[in-house]
Amino acid sequence: MDKTPTSTITPDRSSFAQLPHDFFKYKNLLGLIIWRDIQVRYRQTVIGLFWVILQPATSALIFAFVFGHLVHVASDGLPYLVFVYSGTVIWGLFAPGIERSCGSILNDEQLIRKVYFPRWILPLASIGSTFIDFLVSLVLLFLCNGIFGIWPGWTFIFFIPAIAWALILTSVLGMGTAALCTKYRDFRFLITFLLQIAQFVSPVFYTFNLIPYRFLWLAYLNPMAGVIELFRLSLYGNTHFYLPGFCLSLVSALFAGGFCLKIAFVFEDELIDTI
Amino acid sequence: MSTAIKIENVSKRYLIYGPSQQGYNNLKEILTHGMLSLLDRAAVPPAPRELWALRNISLEIKAGELVGLIGRNGSGKSTLLKLLAQITKPTQGRLRLWGRLGSLLEVGAGFHPELTGRENVYLSGTLMGMSKAEVRKKFDEIVSFSEIESFIDMPVKRYSSGMYMRLAFSVAAHLDPDILLIDEALAVGDMAFSKKCLAKMRSFADKGITIILVSHNLAVIAELCNRCLFLESGNLIADGPVREIVPQFLHLKNVKNTINFDESPRADQKIIFRELRVNSGQPAYHGQLFTINITLETFHIFAEEAKVLIGFAFCTMEGVRLLSCFLDIQSQPIPLKQKGQVTFTVNLPALDLSPGIYTLDLFVYDIDQLPMDYRGSCAQIEILAPQNKDETILPNVHGMVRRCPWKMH
Numbered sequence: 001m002d003k004t005p006t007s008t009i010t011p012d013r014s015s016f017a018q019l020p021h022d023f024f025k026y027k028n029l030l031g032l033i034i035w036r037d038i039q040v041r042y043r044q045t046v047i048g049l050f051w052v053i054l055q056p057a058t059s060a061l062i063f064a065f066v067f068g069h070l071v072h073v074a075s076d077g078l079p080y081l082v083f084v085y086s087g088t089v090i091w092g093l094f095a096p097g098i099e100r101s102c103g104s105i106l107n108d109e110q111l112i113r114k115v116y117f118p119r120w121i122l123p124l125a126s127i128g129s130t131f132i133d134f135l136v137s138l139v140l141l142f143l144c145n146g147i148f149g150i151w152p153g154w155t156f157i158f159f160i161p162a163i164a165w166a167l168i169l170t171s172v173l174g175m176g177t178a179a180l181c182t183k184y185r186d187f188r189f190l191i192t193f194l195l196q197i198a199q200f201v202s203p204v205f206y207t208f209n210l211i212p213y214r215f216l217w218l219a220y221l222n223p224m225a226g227v228i229e230l231f232r233l234s235l236y237g238n239t240h241f242y243l244p245g246f247c248l249s250l251v252s253a254l255f256a257g258g259f260c261l262k263i264a265f266v267f268e269d270e271l272i273d274t275i
Numbered sequence: 276m277s278t279a280i281k282i283e284n285v286s287k288r289y290l291i292y293g294p295s296q297q298g299y300n301n302l303k304e305i306l307t308h309g310m311l312s313l314l315d316r317a318a319v320p321p322a323p324r325e326l327w328a329l330r331n332i333s334l335e336i337k338a339g340e341l342v343g344l345i346g347r348n349g350s351g352k353s354t355l356l357k358l359l360a361q362i363t364k365p366t367q368g369r370l371r372l373w374g375r376l377g378s379l380l381e382v383g384a385g386f387h388p389e390l391t392g393r394e395n396v397y398l399s400g401t402l403m404g405m406s407k408a409e410v411r412k413k414f415d416e417i418v419s420f421s422e423i424e425s426f427i428d429m430p431v432k433r434y435s436s437g438m439y440m441r442l443a444f445s446v447a448a449h450l451d452p453d454i455l456l457i458d459e460a461l462a463v464g465d466m467a468f469s470k471k472c473l474a475k476m477r478s479f480a481d482k483g484i485t486i487i488l489v490s491h492n493l494a495v496i497a498e499l500c501n502r503c504l505f506l507e508s509g510n511l512i513a514d515g516p517v518r519e520i521v522p523q524f525l526h527l528k529n530v531k532n533t534i535n536f537d538e539s540p541r542a543d544q545k546i547i548f549r550e551l552r553v554n555s556g557q558p559a560y561h562g563q564l565f566t567i568n569i570t571l572e573t574f575h576i577f578a579e580e581a582k583v584l585i586g587f588a589f590c591t592m593e594g595v596r597l598l599s600c601f602l603d604i605q606s607q608p609i610p611l612k613q614k615g616q617v618t619f620t621v622n623l624p625a626l627d628l629s630p631g632i633y634t635l636d637l638f639v640y641d642i643d644q645l646p647m648d649y650r651g652s653c654a655q656i657e658i659l660a661p662q663n664k665d666e667t668i669l670p671n672v673h674g675m676v677r678r679c680p681w682k683m684h
Contacts, residue, residue: 003277005371011364032401040389114384115402116361272363273289 014118014268016261022118029117033125038132052133053140056092060085063205076207076232076239079148083232083239087204089141090162090231093134094170094224095195100126101174102181102188109275119268123178127171141235150236158234166227169253173223176260179267182275203228207240220245223253278373279454279485280336280359285368287354287509290323328354330509331368336502338374338453339483343496343517345524346506352489355506356380356456359487374453374485377403381458383443388432392423392442395431399446413449420471421445441468448475454485473499493521534654545575546583546639546647549616553635553656560661561676565626569637570618571648573611580608582642585619589633590652596636597674598628629676630660 023030042048060081067073068080075083101123105112108122145151152159181187202224211219219225220242226249232239329351336342344352357363358370360378385402386395396417400410410417418424421441423434431439457476476499479486490496496503496517503520505513513520534551550570559565567587577583586601602609602619611617634652641647 003373005281005373006375007361007372009358009361009365009370009372011366011368028407029401032398036387036390036394036398039394040387043389110381111385111402113362114381115378117402269364 014265016265018118019120026117026121030121030125030128033121034128034132037125037129041129049136052136056085056088056137057140060088063088067205073206074209076209076236078150078236078239082144082148082150082236083207084205085144086141086232086235087202087228089134089137090166090228091199091202091204091224092137093130093163093166094227095199096133097127097130097170098174098177098195099192100130101178102191105178105182105271106275112272113275119271120175120178120264123174124171126178127167127174130170131167145235152235153237155234155237158230162227162231162234165253166224166231169223169227169257172257172264173260175264176262179264179271182271183267198222198224203232203240208242208245209240216242216245217248220248221252223249223256225249226253276337276339278335279338279340280334280373280487281371282332282334283369283371285329285332285358285365285370286327287329287351287358287363288366289326289328291326327509329358329365329506332511333368334504334511334514336485336487338485339480340485340502341480341500342485342487343500343503344487344489344506345493345496345503345520349508350506351509352506353380353458354509356458356487356489359454360456372454375404375451376454376456377447377450377452378456379444379447379458380456382440382447386431386439386443389430391430392418392427392434395442396446399443400450403447403450404452405450409451417442417445417449420448420475422468437468444468444472448472452484454487455479456487458489493524497521536650536653540572540574544647545577546571546573548637548639548648548650550618551587551635551637551650551654553654559626559656559658561628561630561658562625562661565623567621567623568618569621570616571639572616573614576614577609577611579610579612580604581611583609583611583647584638584640584644585609586638587621588636588638589628590636591633591673597633626658627675627677628658629674630658631673632657 042051045051047054063084064081068075068084073080104122104126105119112119112122177187177191181191201219201222208216208219208225208229226246229239229241229246233241332355344355346352354363356378357380358365359372360376360380362380383399385399387398390398393414396414397407397410400413400417401407405413418427421438421444423438423442426434426438431442434442473495476486476488480499486499488496488500500517503513503515503517504511505520505524513523533553533556536548536550540547548569549572550568552568552570553559554566555568569585569587571585582604584601584604586599588596588599590596600621600623602621633656635654635656637648637650637653639647639649
């Protein structure tokens with residue numbers, strides 16, 4: 001009787017401080033849901049994981065043709081195809097990750113009604129499965145670089161930090177948007193729309209070299225801008241990289257991430273009663 | 276004995292919003308709500324209605340107790356289980372659990388149709404809190420319990436619903452929790468498999484696992500549990516040994532022998548039930564004469580021979596119709612030539628439902644089988660075993676029983 005209880009359930013809101021503990025407690029489940037999502041997505045498809053490469057590769061080719069060949073957009077001295085594909089690859093972690101996490105809680109509504117686990121496991125799993133897709137297209141990126149004879153220099157030390165930052169940023173934004181989209185269904189449409197705009201204001205298929213200096217700060221308010229530039233810098237060494245802008249983007253990412261985490265935890269408990 | 280569950284002053288409130296009943300789930304509603312409140316205070320939708328699914332529940336359950344949870348639909352049973360399973364949070368109060376919790380709130384939670392049986396066992400097991408190693412260790416046992424060995428590598432979308440349920444239950448049955456919550460999960464698969472499930476439950480009990488069971492099947496509760504909680508509109512109104520609480524529950528559901536219906540009819544209603552009198556106020560015995568008096572009021576002048584089906588049906592507590600009786604209009608037309616009240620007396624010469632508790636439905640259908648008035652489960656009757664000792668040889672089943680003539684060759 002006097003032993004400490006295994007679990008205590010009170011009206012108190014789930015706290016953010018619980019996150020690291022819960023993350024370790026439910027890491028098996030997280031892994032399993034990621035695995036399930038991948039299995040389900042590519043089962044009964046003939047070419048399976050090849051789809052993962054096909055999508056960014058096709059869009060990179062189209063962009064390369066339109067912007068590189070017809071319009072001749074500047075590409076930091078890189079072959080335009082390499083430039084745009086590297087942007088598409090890292091963007092392919094962010095945008096589909098957010099988009100999939102938006103529907104993640106609703107898609108598994110049956111599950112969270114019947115079994116307890118932290119709700120944010122579901123958006124994280126969606127992003128995890130997107131990360132696997134990202135790794136596959138990363139292989140193609142290295143292949144592409146090799147074909148063009150481009151090898152990374154000392155800046156390659158930023159490669160892992162850039163990816164880690166992209167992953168963490170996508171995760172926290174995904175947790176927040178998943179909660180919002182579950183509570184207010186309109187956000188699903190809004191976010192798809194916002195992501196499309198975001199792709200055009202991010203240095204995915206053009207370089208920020210093209211932006212007039214006095215507007216540069218505005219462009220760097222975009223949390224993804226810094227990540228994309230760091231990613232490219234790590235691979236190619238002499239691409240456009242503006243340190244103050246990078247720092248601004250980092251701060252903006254911290255704010256956006258903090259805000260999204262806050263939203264995720266405000267809604268964490270009440271979602272189940274309003275879903 | 277040590278405590279397994281302690282619930283202190285727990286209440287749970289749900290907020291029910293305006294006509295859409297689901298709250299401001301889209302931006303339009305939020306925006307219009309905001310705009311309206313700026314323009315005109317009266318136009319603001321009313322504040323959400325509060326619904327207290329549970330009110331001030333306090334109780335303690337010792338380790339190894341088998342507790343049945345009963346109550347009508349909407350009495351808060353499922354909410355209590357959801358709170359214990361941590362799925363939703365209480366509005367007030369505190370729940371404490373000592374030991375690992377397993378919940379069987381739904382059979383097959385987490386199953387994905389595209390995955391194979393084997394994959395689903397791992398997924399579902401992990402969701403319910405087993406580690407990978409645990410699932411691996413028990414895998415063979417789970418599969419052999421479910422009796423679907425040869426289909427284990429097939430996607431579960433190709434399973435029959437029976438196979439699906441078996442596999443799902445097997446995973447849950449091998450969870451090895453200290454506290455197990457079960458909601459209506461026993462009606463799984465065919466008779467043989469149900470028996471196996473019940474046996475498994477009993478073996479849990481023998482191992483000293485604390486079980487909380489919600490079921491509409493009082494027979495299962497009576498058989499399995501030693502303590503019973505009775506919830507009524509969110510309040511715990513009785514707590515005690517099963518033998519005492521179950522009759523109380525039935526008594527509350529039981530209705531007097533005469534029931535009056537005095538609501539006013541709809542504008543276009545032609546006929547309405549006014550009174551039901553069961554067996555002239557006498558207890559009903561199996562195999563003996565049973566009488567029902569039905570009083571109706573008509574607001575319509577029917578043709579010379581009214582083409583209406585007036586009748587009643589005996590149902591199980593779960594609402595399954597066992598016997599429907601209606602007035603024979605072919606050999607004896609019903610004259611409903613004037614407006615006003617009429618009473619019909621119906622006799623069943625020998626009531627062949629086995630002793631037990633049944634509910635009654637009342638119905639009037641028109642010639643197109645459309646209901647003109649319908650009262651589902653409007654009364655509850657208990658059919659008693661006949662007092663005559665020679666007649667008491669009856670199988671212990673629910674429903675119609677008949678002694679049949681036979682020949683031996």
